Amino acid sequence: MVMLDSQFFRFSDGVLLPCSDAVSEVKLAAADSFLVEDGRVRSLPAHEERFRNWVFDASPEAAKDLDGFLSQVRSALPTEGRWFPRLELHLNSESAGGASGLFLRLRVAPEQLGEISLWTLPEADPRTVPKIKGPDLSLCMQLRRKAQLHGADEAVLLDSVGYLSEGALSSIVWWRSDVLCAPDSQSQWLHSITRDEVFEIAKSLGYQTRLEHVKPADLVGTEVWALSSLQGIRPVSQWVNLGSPLATPVHLEKFQRRLRLFASSVS
Numbered sequence: 001m002v003m004l005d006s007q008f009f010r011f012s013d014g015v016l017l018p019c020s021d022a023v024s025e026v027k028l029a030a031a032d033s034f035l036v037e038d039g040r041v042r043s044l045p046a047h048e049e050r051f052r053n054w055v056f057d058a059s060p061e062a063a064k065d066l067d068g069f070l071s072q073v074r075s076a077l078p079t080e081g082r083w084f085p086r087l088e089l090h091l092n093s094e095s096a097g098g099a100s101g102l103f104l105r106l107r108v109a110p111e112q113l114g115e116i117s118l119w120t121l122p123e124a125d126p127r128t129v130p131k132i133k134g135p136d137l138s139l140c141m142q143l144r145r146k147a148q149l150h151g152a153d154e155a156v157l158l159d160s161v162g163y164l165s166e167g168a169l170s171s172i173v174w175w176r177s178d179v180l181c182a183p184d185s186q187s188q189w190l191h192s193i194t195r196d197e198v199f200e201i202a203k204s205l206g207y208q209t210r211l212e213h214v215k216p217a218d219l220v221g222t223e224v225w226a227l228s229s230l231q232g233i234r235p236v237s238q239w240v241n242l243g244s245p246l247a248t249p250v251h252l253e254k255f256q257r258r259l260r261l262f263a264s265s266v267s
Contacts (some may be wrong), residue, residue: 009076011069011102015212016076019103019156030054030089031134034193034229035065035109039079040231042262046193051087052149055102062089062102069102074266076104084230089134109230116226116236118167120216121150122241124160127142130188152240154226162215163187167226170234171195175223178266194227201258216228220244223251232259 009016032051034041041047043178048070056063078087088103121143127136147155149170155168164183164264166172171192173182180202183189202209212218217238224236224246233256 007106007173009102010103011065011072011108014072015018016069016072018106027091027151028057028088028134028137029091030132030142031086031137031227033084033086035232036077036083036085036266037109037127037263038081039077039267040238040263041077043193043197044264044266046089046196047087047229050191050193051089052123053136055089057132058089059091059100062091063102063104065102069104071106076106077266079267082109083107098254113177113231113234115150116154116170116234117238117240118154118156118172118224118236118241118242119147119150120156120158121146121168121239123163125157127157127188131190136215140168150240152238156216156239158216164214164216164219165189170226170228170231173198173225173227174219175247178251179208179210181210181212184213186213192227194229194232197234198225198227198255198260201255204258205254216242219246221247223249225249232256233251238239250265 008019029050030189032047034044034047035220053162055066077220084107086107087107090100090103092100103134110208117187121210127139143155147153154170156172157165157168164172165187166183170192171189173195180199181193199209210213216267220242226234233252235252239246
């Protein structure tokens with residue numbers, strides 16, 4: 001078990017070693033975060049596999065250490081409290097003051113939130129690597145802060161012709177009557193573990209699912225959710241610049257209850 005006198009660890013020679021996070025020229029090539037509550041995580045193997053795929057694409061050299069790194073991460077996860085750890089791949093120049101390799105960042109999780117409001121970014125999705133979390137993470141945080149300046153909690157990203165991709169730091173899904181919908185493969189969206197879980201719940205309950213290519217205006221009057229590993233399912237109460245109301249959530253409770261069943265102990 002890694003001692004929590006440090007919150008940032010570098011994987012070196014088969015172990016996680018405490019290190020300073022005050023590094024310059026950091027290139028975050030891949031990152032994956034998940035919620036840990038009293039030693040339990042939703043779909044941890046899926047998070048590990050997603051991070052593994054990103055690391056293999058970005059750095060075959062770093063990928064050689066993945067099995068040992070992920071094993072050490074599991075041992076390091078706290079068994080009490082609410083945490084939001086992040087797995088990180090750095091690709092930096094040592095001469096520039098950075099350090100390449102695999103890192104674990106342990107963070108206390110923020111509080112559980114309820115409803116969320118959205119704001120559409122009035123320009124095309126500015127991300128450079130939309131299908132890997134990490135390279136654009138700082139940008140996405142900036143976009144969320146921009147949404148907050150417009151009275152919303154999250155920014156919605158559109159492609160160059162106005163079709164919905166996802167939220168800056170969340171996945172967006174919606175309901176058409178009893179059909180659960182999400183953006184299709186024509187849009188650039190990050191593979192979402194929570195979206196996979198929600199679609200699995202829908203199928204287990206007998207709901208139909210559908211992928212659509214839509215613009216925000218097509219979602220007027222629908223029940224919309226924002227999904228994330230940290231917050232799970234958050235119903236959208238308002239879409240600031242949509243101009244028309246959304247539907248009151250009617251499917252939420254049964255999905256939130258079943259979403260918790262995906263959590264299992266990491267020990």
